[in-house]
Amino acid sequence: GCSGFLGGSDAIVPGTAPGFQPFEFREGGELVGFDIDLTEAVFAETDYELAEWETFEFDSLIQALTNDRIDFIAAAMTINDDRDETIDFSDPYYSANQSVVVRDDGSFSPSELGDLSGHPIGAQSGTTGEGVIQTELIETGELEESNYNSYDNYVLAVEDLQNGNIDAVVIDEPVGETFASQRPVEVAFVYETGEQYGFGMRTEDDDLTTAVNEGLAAVRQGGTYGELTSEWFGN
Numbered sequence: 001g002c003s004g005f006l007g008g009s010d011a012i013v014p015g016t017a018p019g020f021q022p023f024e025f026r027e028g029g030e031l032v033g034f035d036i037d038l039t040e041a042v043f044a045e046t047d048y049e050l051a052e053w054e055t056f057e058f059d060s061l062i063q064a065l066t067n068d069r070i071d072f073i074a075a076a077m078t079i080n081d082d083r084d085e086t087i088d089f090s091d092p093y094y095s096a097n098q099s100v101v102v103r104d105d106g107s108f109s110p111s112e113l114g115d116l117s118g119h120p121i122g123a124q125s126g127t128t129g130e131g132v133i134q135t136e137l138i139e140t141g142e143l144e145e146s147n148y149n150s151y152d153n154y155v156l157a158v159e160d161l162q163n164g165n166i167d168a169v170v171i172d173e174p175v176g177e178t179f180a181s182q183r184p185v186e187v188a189f190v191y192e193t194g195e196q197y198g199f200g201m202r203t204e205d206d207d208l209t210t211a212v213n214e215g216l217a218a219v220r221q222g223g224t225y226g227e228l229t230s231e232w233f234g235n
């Protein structure tokens with residue numbers, strides 16, 4: 001990949017941002033997750049080869065793509081107008097809402113966004129969770145900007161939640177539920193955003209986008225998509 005023209009013989013370099021279980025995370029040093037398996041299944045349906053994965057912080061992925069350091073983003077990335085101005089997305093492959101995660105000791109039990117007012121909270125830089133905090137809490141005057149803490153990675157945000165430096169984390173619900181199953185934190189409530197994840201590609205790589213959409217359709221029809229959702233989400 002990354003040589004400009006993406007012909008059939010040129011391997012595509014996929015990029016992701018680990019620390020977002022069950023979509024992409026490290027297990028014994030190995031990069032695993034739903035996005036990793038789904039990407040591999042989709043590419044197996046195309047004529048494109050897949051190169052080794054490159055990893056970045058989530059908020060560097062779009063720049064890595066437009067700078068040709070990677071050719072493809074698989075990072076539970078929500079399709080939205082802002083990003084659509086810079087890159088192209090595949091057809092949607094997963095739906096999610098935001099969740100508000102708190103410590104599970106009962107010290108703070110918010111039931112709606114407004115309850116976060118006056119509390120230090122966090123999210124990962126460049127995410128739609130951060131966007132909810134900006135538009136629904138900071139811009140409305142319900143939360144002081146100084147109460148918002150931006151992290152390079154959600155793992156760091158949840159660690160700060162556990163040690164009491166912040167009182168809540170706004171994060172995609174499937175990932176919030178996974179943290180809740182592994183750490184002393186819980187999902188206090190869900191904030192419905194109706195987000196849809198898509199794979200990201202450069203706008204000029206139309207042939208790749210077409211092939212990926214065809215591959216995704218084939219993976220859904222052939223049953224592999226269902227197998228991967230039961231494997232990674234148990235449903």
Ligand code: GLN
Pocket residue numbers: 017020058075076077078079124126127128129172195
């Ligand atoms: N879906 C969210 C977004 O696109 C979070 C993605 C992530 O943190 N990997 O902003």
